[in-house]
Amino acid sequence: MNKIEHIGIAVKDLALSNTIFEDILGTPSYKTEIVESEGVSTTFFQVGPNKIELLEATREDSPIAKFIEKRGEGIHHIAFAVDNIEQEIERLQSKGYRLINEVPKKGADKKRIAFLHPKSSNGVLIELCQDEQ
Numbered sequence: 001m002n003k004i005e006h007i008g009i010a011v012k013d014l015a016l017s018n019t020i021f022e023d024i025l026g027t028p029s030y031k032t033e034i035v036e037s038e039g040v041s042t043t044f045f046q047v048g049p050n051k052i053e054l055l056e057a058t059r060e061d062s063p064i065a066k067f068i069e070k071r072g073e074g075i076h077h078i079a080f081a082v083d084n085i086e087q088e089i090e091r092l093q094s095k096g097y098r099l100i101n102e103v104p105k106k107g108a109d110k111k112r113i114a115f116l117h118p119k120s121s122n123g124v125l126i127e128l129c130q131d132e133q
């Protein structure tokens, strides 16, 4: 795995949170994107070499809606950049880690992504992401 690609934060009200994070980070979000397959609306902020992703549910059965219902707003996942996502999935599976996505899927921000099951990783939801070629 390479660097932390971004940190995902689950929010109830994306418009309100955009204002808050714009204030805190001193920069507006550079991108808004709806990922219908995930039931999320997202915005991205660039902070130096790092990114913050805000995620709002677009429907009740969205994983973000379920997360907020159970744990409230807050840090939802940490995403790591990888060069070869299939290889990383295989490597982790061979060590017995459970993946939510055994096959990479299309994520926001031109990435192919896969999530590890948080039960495998101390309750931390980890996203692997590779730039789409």
Ligand code: ZN
Pocket: 006, 007, 008, 053, 077, 079, 127
């Ligand atoms: Zn993410």
